[in-house]
Amino acid sequence: MKDVAQHAGVSTATVSRVLNGHAAPTPETRERVLAAIEELGYRPNALARSLRTTSTQTLGLVISDLLNPFFAEIARAVEDEARSHGYCVVIGNADESAEQEATYVRTLLDRRVDGLLLCPATDDPGLVREVSAGGVPLVLLDRTVRGATCPVVRADGSEALTALARRLVGAGHSRIGVIAGPPDTSTGRERSDVFTSVLGGAAQVVHGDFRQESGSQAAARLIDDGATALVAMDNLMGLGALGEIRARGLHIPHDIALAVFDDQPWFPLLDPPITVVAQPTVEMGRAAARSLLALISGQQPDDVRLTAKLVLRGSCGEAEL
Amino acid sequence: MKDVAQHAGVSTATVSRVLNGHAAPTPETRERVLAAIEELGYRPNALARSLRTTSTQTLGLVISDLLNPFFAEIARAVEDEARSHGYCVVIGNADESAEQEATYVRTLLDRRVDGLLLCPATDDPGLVREVSAGGVPLVLLDRTVRGATCPVVRADGSEALTALARRLVGAGHSRIGVIAGPPDTSTGRERSDVFTSVLGGAAQVVHGDFRQESGSQAAARLIDDGATALVAMDNLMGLGALGEIRARGLHIPHDIALAVFDDQPWFPLLDPPITVVAQPTVEMGRAAARSLLALISGQQPDDVRLTAKLVLRGSCGEAEL
């Protein structure tokens, strides 16, 4: 910057003003400075700028697993929205581990992200409190924690799940296996709670860990116990369940019905195509980013609850919609 | 930091020494400083540290699309490897646009990443030169550019593709449709080149853009032209091709054979399961991160060429392996 100033015959303050579009400099001075910048190929050091201004134009996003297409879509949407507002996103992979999540959150705070988007691994509010105590804007995404005091953006699947449960019962299923998420996550509990409260004794719940392998195992248990329909509460566990069904040579929907929470582009291509509860992932990501940006700019955004939709496709034997 | 120093009755220099594990401070002083840090809940400002040391412990990763599971897997692997060495990864989504790619690369350089991992959108070497000119360590991943002078990490699919081509011919296919990537990407060209050089006139190539929609369109064109086998050179275009095949009510492999470059967890679950050329994505990501870290630490890592493997599954009508 000093070089640029010297080159243009002005002080660094003037260069800074030109760079930041302040009113002061004469058009003529501005020209000279811009020419010098061009000539020297100067690019401002974002670190120095951030140190001085205490704004990094960066958002932190801590998710459970980038390999889960659901989170990948969210990450993509967050990134898009953030970029359109001049922000970068640093993504941290917590790998469904509370410890790794905490490590990442702290790293991001150390790097002074302007705000943090978090998909909490458990519903323990400790980490959330820590962030809030540090005064860093925080928005929870997809999942919440006990007694959360910050904005939460999530999808509401209760309506869709209720409709799905009724349909399964209507189709004559009396033993329905639910492959739920971990009981210490809000989504893990809520989704299966909705479902079982409609079904009563007809539902049997096995908790997985939102990963493929646990989906297979849960499916195996439930099928052994005589389930005639399976509902996986996450796409990866759904993938696992599907694998187990195929491995046993069972036919959908004749031998067993299957529905999955989260849509995937390839679900319609299976035979039969899979019935799902589709979450508006892109809207969730964008909404979360918008809420966070609002929070950063001093507003108090409300919680956002988007609704998940039941998409009937045939894997539950239902007539097409 | 000043507060901590005061609290412990030492200077900031001593605090810094304790923080950085220098030999100097007495165990007793160290204790006092650590106690003060603990008590005040002090966390060092990474920006300030980076400004002073010119090291951010951060790698930049610019990929084409986070929604493409191939890149998501790579990103995940890069992140894992980097983290295990104490580095963070900032991911940039270029969306297959050279312009957005350039914007991201510059942003990352401004933020002074210690090194950059790039999956170039085109084989134009301009951007690569720009980075190299800035003296920032750079490693190319998956794709290369013309006259690249930096380390390149990629998968070699020529053997697998050759074997696949032979098999298709052996199975009696004489009109084989190739859904290739853009001709201005190294992977777009190389993969179809290998294929056509084995097949000669039996191959018909249509270039897509590595996205689902272009896969459907290319498939439609090729099927209309009488292709009895389709090979998609990327998983998203494969997904598109599969959609087109289903939409036309064609049966695999009876009516048409299909093979895809890139494996996906759900390919084995289709009926019939899809034959693929599987790239070692995790190893690619890890190797790229390792090469970059080596470059950062002053070494001169060699190019890495991992081999992609043909996985026969039935969608080309072949006998199982």
Place this chain on the structure above:
DNA sequence: CATACATGTGTAATCGATTAACTACGCCCT
């Protein structure tokens, strides 16, 4: 006993920007 040398700590410069406070200059008005 003076000199040298090691050791632990403090002082202050530095990284590269932003910005409050100040200066210099020209213009207008009385």
Place this chain on the structure above:
DNA sequence: AGGGCGTAGTTAATCGATTACACATGTATG
């Protein structure tokens, strides 16, 4: 002519760390 004022630009403090160098103290050496 002199005072007031607006404007363009400079000087220097600052953000929060690291680290070269200086300094003080204690111990070994000739």
